[in-house]
Amino acid sequence: MPKHHTTQNSSTTVTAIPPQEPHQLVNPEISEYLLNVNSVEEEFHPISCLNCKKLHKKCNKKLPQCDRCVSKGISCQYPDPKKTKKNTSSGSSLNENTLATTLKNQNSHLSKRNVLDLYYSVICHCHANAVIERTQFENYILYRNLDDENQPDEIKAINCLYLSIQALAEQRCGLSELSEESATKARTCLSKIFDFHTNFYVTCAYVYLALFESGNGRFRNARYYLHNSSFYFEELKNIQLTPEQVALTKTKIYVECQCNESRDEVSEMMRELPSMFYLATGKLLPSQWSKLLVLDDVNTLNVANRLRAAEIVSGTSHKNLRELAPPEFRKDHESNLCDTSYTMIICGLRIGILSKVGCGKQLIEESALKITYLTQAPNFALVPPNMVVYVAVAAMIHLHLVRLINSGQRANHQIGLLSDGRKGPVNYHEILSIDLQALKLLATRFKKVSVTYGSLMQEIEKSIPKTVIENLEAKQKEKKEFNISKIQEKSITFLNENNQIIYAPLREIEDGKLENFEVIQHTELTLGPEARNMIVLNQQQQVLTNNSTSNTVATAPTTVQTGCQSQLSQQPLQQQPISPQLQQQLQQQFQQLQQLQQLQQLQQQQSLSPSLINSTMQVPTTLNNNIAYNHSNNNFKNNMPYMDPTILNPTGIAQTPNTVMSATSSSDSSFEGLNPQPEQQVSSDDDDNTFEDLLLDELMQGNEDYDQFLEYDDLDTIFDPSTYVSEE
Numbered sequence: 001m002p003k004h005h006t007t008q009n010s011s012t013t014v015t016a017i018p019p020q021e022p023h024q025l026v027n028p029e030i031s032e033y034l035l036n037v038n039s040v041e042e043e044f045h046p047i048s049c050l051n052c053k054k055l056h057k058k059c060n061k062k063l064p065q066c067d068r069c070v071s072k073g074i075s076c077q078y079p080d081p082k083k084t085k086k087n088t089s090s091g092s093s094l095n096e097n098t099l100a101t102t103l104k105n106q107n108s109h110l111s112k113r114n115v116l117d118l119y120y121s122v123i124c125h126c127h128a129n130a131v132i133e134r135t136q137f138e139n140y141i142l143y144r145n146l147d148d149e150n151q152p153d154e155i156k157a158i159n160c161l162y163l164s165i166q167a168l169a170e171q172r173c174g175l176s177e178l179s180e181e182s183a184t185k186a187r188t189c190l191s192k193i194f195d196f197h198t199n200f201y202v203t204c205a206y207v208y209l210a211l212f213e214s215g216n217g218r219f220r221n222a223r224y225y226l227h228n229s230s231f232y233f234e235e236l237k238n239i240q241l242t243p244e245q246v247a248l249t250k251t252k253i254y255v256e257c258q259c260n261e262s263r264d265e266v267s268e269m270m271r272e273l274p275s276m277f278y279l280a281t282g283k284l285l286p287s288q289w290s291k292l293l294v295l296d297d298v299n300t301l302n303v304a305n306r307l308r309a310a311e312i313v314s315g316t317s318h319k320n321l322r323e324l325a326p327p328e329f330r331k332d333h334e335s336n337l338c339d340t341s342y343t344m345i346i347c348g349l350r351i352g353i354l355s356k357v358g359c360g361k362q363l364i365e366e367s368a369l370k371i372t373y374l375t376q377a378p379n380f381a382l383v384p385p386n387m388v389v390y391v392a393v394a395a396m397i398h399l400h401l402v403r404l405i406n407s408g409q410r411a412n413h414q415i416g417l418l419s420d421g422r423k424g425p426v427n428y429h430e431i432l433s434i435d436l437q438a439l440k441l442l443a444t445r446f447k448k449v450s451v452t453y454g455s456l457m458q459e460i461e462k463s464i465p466k467t468v469i470e471n472l473e474a475k476q477k478e479k480k481e482f483n484i485s486k487i488q489e490k491s492i493t494f495l496n497e498n499n500q501i502i503y504a505p506l507r508e509i510e511d512g513k514l515e516n517f518e519v520i521q522h523t524e525l526t527l528g529p530e531a532r533n534m535i536v537l538n539q540q541q542q543v544l545t546n547n548s549t550s551n552t553v554a555t556a557p558t559t560v561q562t563g564c565q566s567q568l569s570q571q572p573l574q575q576q577p578i579s580p581q582l583q584q585q586l587q588q589q590f591q592q593l594q595q596l597q598q599l600q601q602l603q604q605q606q607s608l609s610p611s612l613i614n615s616t617m618q619v620p621t622t623l624n625n626n627i628a629y630n631h632s633n634n635n636f637k638n639n640m641p642y643m644d645p646t647i648l649n650p651t652g653i654a655q656t657p658n659t660v661m662s663a664t665s666s667s668d669s670s671f672e673g674l675n676p677q678p679e680q681q682v683s684s685d686d687d688d689n690t691f692e693d694l695l696l697d698e699l700m701q702g703n704e705d706y707d708q709f710l711e712y713d714d715l716d717t718i719f720d721p722s723t724y725v726s727e728e
Contacts, residue, residue: 044060044061044062044063045061045062045063045078046061047061047078047079048061048066049061049065049066049069049076049077049078050077050078050079051068051069051072051074051076051077052066052068052069061078063078064076108178109166109170109175109178109181109182110166110169110170110173110175110178112141112142112162113142114169115162115165115166115169116134116137116138116141118169118172118173118382119165119168119169120134122172122337122382123165123168123169123172123384124247124251129247129250129251129279130244130247131161131200131201131204131244131247131248131251132158132161132201132204132244137158137162140155140158140162141158141162153193153196153199154199154201156189156192156193157193157196157199157200157201157202157205158201159189160186160189160190160193160201160202160205161201161202161204161205161208163182163183163185163186163189163205164182164183164186164204164205164208164209164212165208166179166182166186167179167180167182167183167186167208167209167212168208168211168212170182171212171215171216171445171446172381172382172384172445173381173382173445174381174441174444174445176444176445176447179212183209183212186205186209187209189205190202190205190206197228197231197232198231198232198235199232200232200244200245200248202232203229203231203232203233203248204248206225206226206228206229207225207226207229207248207251207252207255208251209222209225210222210223210224210225210226210229210255210259211251211254211255211258211385213225214255214258214259214385214448215258215385215445215446215447215448216446216447216448217446217447217448217450217451217452218447219259219260219261222255222258222259223259226252226255226256226259229252233249233252236249246282250278250279250282251279253275253278253279254275254276254278254279256275257271257272257275257386258385258386263452265352265389265392265393265396266295266352266353266355266356266393267295268389269345269348269349269352269389269390269393270293270294270295270310270349270352270353272386273285273293273310273313273314273317273349274290274293274313276313276314276317277313277316277317279317280316280317280318280320280321280324281316281317281320285313289309289312289313292305292306292309292310293306293309293310293313295352295353295356298353298356298357299357300357300359303353303354303356303357303359303360306353307349307350307353307354308493310346310349310350310353311346311349311493312493312494312495312501314342314345314346314349315342315346315492315493315494316494316495318338318339318342318492318494319492319494319509321338322338322339322509325338336379337379337382337383339488339506340374340377340379340380340383340484340488341383341384341387342488342489343370343374343487343488343489344370344371344374344383344387344390344391345387345390346367346489347367347368347370347371347390347394348367348371348389348390348393348394350363350364350367351364351367351368351393351394351397352393364397365397365401365416365417366416366417367394368393368394368397368398369394369416369417369426369431370417370487371390371391371393371394372394372395372398372431372434372435372438373419373434373484373487374484374487374488375391375434375435375437375438375441376419376434377484380438380441381441383442385445385446385448387442388442388446388448388449388452388453391435391438391439391442392439392452392453392456394435395432395435395436395438395439395453395456395460396456398428398431398432398435399432399435399456399459399460399463401428402428402429402432402463402464403463405428405429406463412427412428412429413425413426413427414426419486419487420483420486421486421487422486429464429465429468430468430471430472432460432463432464433464433468433469433472434472435460436457436460436461436464436469437472439453439456439457439460440457443457488506489506490505490506490507491503491504491505491506492504492505492506492509494509500519501519502517502518502519503517503518504516504517504518505517
């Protein structure tokens with residue numbers, strides 16, 4: 001908002017309400033009210049002021065100044081008490097774990113201070129999208145009587161905003177009935193200033209009430225409040241927005257996404273990514289990237305591309321939210337709600353995308369286990385409503401496995417990921433019990449959980465022996481503090497300000513010391529005619545070489561080589577003239593392809609080791625913008641370049657960013673033209689395979705001892721809404 005006007009008297013400093021329109025003067029009625037109103041809720045400091053303490057005089061400890069200092073006309077200062085320092089500051093440094101513990105046994109309306117703590121640290125994503133500055137909000141709320149009928153409409157509007165925030169805060173704490181009372185008060189307050197529909201704070205209240213209603217599954221009510229807020233946004237056209245207005249706009253887009261009643265979990269997760277990207281960055285997701293998030297045409301040839309695109313979008317969002325958070329939240333790696341949510345989102349996206357293809361069982365199971373383990377973190381109790389779908393998806397996977405176990409089609413206690421990051425036997429009955437606990441916890445906060453997943457929870461209860469649930473509860477009482485650092489994501493992929501794709505350790509991003517990273521320079525995803533023809537000719541040369549012929553009719557393939565296989569659809573292509581520069585680049589690619597084939601022949605005929613192959617023929621380490629690298633656990637493939645696997649759809653859109661350049665290594669590698677993961681030396685107890693590694697195990701290696709995942713032939717039925725959806 002515009003700069004705030006301040007007015008001072010002998011005992012307090014009062015901030016007048018900012019103007020609602022640019023260059024508008026403060027309402028004189030409001031200024032006079034703020035000057036003359038007396039604080040109804042007097043607050044006191046726990047320690048005597050410095051002056052009274054020095055003179056050994058009795059101090060009444062009034063805030064902001066004691067009566068003795070006021071009568072003497074001297075400055076009154078209070079020392080910071082050691083035990084309450086966090087609560088006396090305007091910018092509370094309480095983290096989510098502290099809030100979750102403090103409010104665990106709350107059975108009455110939250111105090112104003114707790115509401116503000118929850119709003120700025122949790123609800124508005126660690127100050128990232130606050131619609132009002134905290135010190136200003138405290139001055140309006142902490143020392144005012146919210147029930148005063150003689151307040152100006154502007155003050156009533158701020159009261160409406162506070163009550164809507166209180167409803168959200170109490171909803172996050174599981175105070176369902178109390179949150180409904182606060183929401184009712186907010187609606188009553190709004191009804192008294194209903195015609196004040198173009199006021200900024202009234203609009204904020206409508207948007208927050210819409211978020212509250214969507215969390216309770218009352219989507220029609222939520223859309224009604226969003227409709228009421230649209231009057232204010234109509235007035236913002238062709239006007240440069242203030243930071244607070246930008247924050248409100250981003251919040252509204254996020255809430256609109258939460259009002260969707262779709263029962264398709266996978267589509268819901270993918271649809272949410274663009275709104276999360278805008279919420280975090282304030283920028284619209286480029287259309288090229290949005291197309292990569294559509295899973296209608298996903299298959300085994302492009303599934304890695306879609307996984308990486310989802311990771312890039314969610315990683316960029318997480319990085320920006322992290323940077324906007326206060327320092328005390330950025331430093332807290334293991335208990336930060338933002339980090340917990342990020343890992344759950346990444347894992348949920350992997351499950352959803354792979355389920356569309358019906359492959360990647362190992363990665364699906366590991367991702368589902370990570371989500372389940374993270375529900376045991378203390379700060380999980382404060383997760384936003386959009387995290388419900390990720391918990392439900394993990395529960396569906398585990399219910400599917402338990403059904404297989406109960407029917408004798410699969411053995412329990414197979415080796416998998418444990419909560420401490422090691423590998424060991426996993427008891428899926430116990431895992432499913434944890435999922436049930438998480439869903440029940442979320443149901444106490446968001447009523448939409450019972451509406452949408454009531455049948456799922458009933459099915460889970462039928463599938464788990466009661467003794468398992470009882471043993472789990474006893475074990476949790478004895479269990480020590482849960483360390484989520486072993487479960488959280490270790491790396492992040494994001495777009496920087498130059499639109500480069502960066503891969504880096506997540507801890508370095510959080511510490512602000514980016515040292516070990518990889519940069520992926522990529523061509524535009526929407527290719528021009530010349531670039532498109534170059535890729536097509538590139539692919540044609542590959543076909544010619546593989547068939548050992550010199551003349552072949554030009555075709556436009558819709559899919560290209562992946563590993564050692566290629567699948568082409570023959571479509572006549574009308575070639576356009578190619579520039580000499582592109583012809584030269586194509587010739588270089590063809591020569592490099594010949595080198596690749598010679599090396600492959602050497603391996604097949606002589607069974608040479610990778611080191612001998614590398615010493616026999618030099619392999620280029622830097623290729624042009626249409627060469628990518630294959631990354632797998634096979635050392636031979638790690639050093640073998642292959643032709644660009646970019647997939648062209650019928651409109652000529654390339655679906656793969658490519659060209660890898662490492663900041664720390666001269667030999668780069670990637671899978672399916674995607675950015676590489678750095679090689680890490682880890683123990684078998686702390687294995688953190690990348691999704692490319694896990695997919696290659698199944699799709700490309702052909703290991704005879706590897707489980708072929710026949711039990712996952714029906715993956716598409718796991719997320720069938722008709723199986724779990726209860727009637728409203």
